[in-house]
């Protein structure tokens with residue numbers, strides 16, 4: 001069943017997030033980071049390695065409460081679907097069970113056939129994670145994130161380490177699933193071309209301690225973004241945000 005989509009804006013303000021370093025000192029990972037994502041928008045967080053992207057996601061997912069600032073989800077009681085880089089499937093459960101277990105008890109009997117069909121997983125329902133390729137595991141992880149009918153979909157590098165064809169297929173599945181549901185998406189990626197193909201807005205981050213250094217709204221419709229356009233926007237961004245986006 002398709003969900004009507006998010007009802008409000010995601011607001012994230014992290015005044016400060018510190019970790020204790022191995023030497024016992026303090027490492028400030030995030031300082032003065034502030035962004036919002038309007039309902040139904042597909043936003044990509046782009047920043048240099050180690051700047052604090054995963055830390056930011058952990059905070060907004062409620063997995064780390066040790067920070068100063070404020071996070072407002074799109075709606076009271078908003079459902080969040082999450083897809084990490086590692087699929088994190090239970091190896092002793094079938095694909096179907098891995099997805100079904102995400103559902104609240106009252107919805108465990110839901111017909112998941114349409115969702116499996118949408119992600120081309122019908123044949124894989126009875127298989128176990130170790131029988132799957134990485135691309136299929138990621139599709140199962142996407143199914144798990146979508147099964148909860150999320151208001152907010154959070155994706156942490158969902159396409160990394162996939163070959164070009166598999167990545168392109170998953171990219172299309174994610175973009176289509178997000179569009180038909182009208183769900184708000186926040187995706188972390190290192191791959192600027194990928195972001196330029198999928199996103200409505202880019203949120204550019206500074207090196208650690210991270211904060212927002214720029215936001216770019218992509219007006220050109222998804223699906224009408226040829227490689228030549230992507231390359232020229234990428235080159236322009238690399239000129240304007242040299243510490244965040246490399247030239248090549």
Ligand SMILES: Nc1ncnc2c1ncn2[C@@H]1O[C@H](COP(=O)(O)OP(=O)(O)OP(=O)(O)O)[C@@H](O)[C@H]1O
Nearest residue numbers: 019020027029048049050051052053054055056208
């Ligand atoms: N538990 C921790 N203890 C100490 N330092 C940490 C901890 N977690 C993260 N850090 C530090 O905080 C900074 C931000 O880490 P984070 O994983 O959020 O970066 P990232 O942007 O997601 O990195 P990458 O792009 O490599 O995935 C890094 O310098 C990291 O070493």
